[in-house]
Amino acid sequence: MKVFDLQCEHGHRFEGWFASHEAFEQQNAGGLVVCPICGSTDIARQVTAARINTGAAAPADAASDALAVPPQAMWKFMRSLVDGSEDVGERFAAEARAIHYGESPERSIRGRATADERQALAEEGIETLSLPVPSFLKEPLQ
Structure with a gap:
């Protein structure tokens, strides 16, 4: 590999x-x-940078092992986020508020929000996760 x-x-x-x-x-x-x-x-x-395997295992708490995630697992995780959520596009901040205040059914959503919108949501106690999703993951798999 x-x-x-x-x-x-x-x-x-x-x-x-x-x-x-x-x-x-x-x-x-x-x-x-x-x-x-x-x-x-x-x-x-x-x-x-070149890497030479010496055969000796690194310590279990080595920083290099802390985030060792196979790429396939990461893509599968990102795909599950996309498949398991509704894309509300530019309405993300408004829809997140509506869900938070019980004005809209609770569900997983994704969309786009500006830094100011994300900050305002955080100040209201509405937690969000900023995650760039590649465009090819937004489309159905063929």
């Missing part, structure tokens, strides 16, 4: 896991490598 540091045309950096360098090149050329932040397919490899 090859792990590459990648960056989209907008400067978003992320990590990609591939079977080989050739697999990355083939997928990238086919537009299959997508930025998880903005959905761009204009992706370039970045300089990656």
Whole structure:
């Protein structure tokens, strides 16, 4: 398994896991490598620091292991958030308030809110989670 540091045309950096360098090149050329932040397919490899496996296991509390989540698990989690919620778009702040104050049925929603809207919701005690969802996860799987 090859792990590459990648960056989209907008400067978003992320990590990609591939079977080989050739697999990355083939997928990238086919537009299959997508930025998880903005959905761009204009992706370039970045300089990656070399890693040498010595065979010795790292300590259980090593910082590098703290967030070790396989990419497939992360995509599955993000897909479950999208599939299990209603997209209310630009009405997110208004709908979150309506749910919070019992004016609308309680349910999971997702949408877009400005930083000011998120701050106002927080001041009212309405918890939200800011999570960039790539555009390809918003569409049904084929």
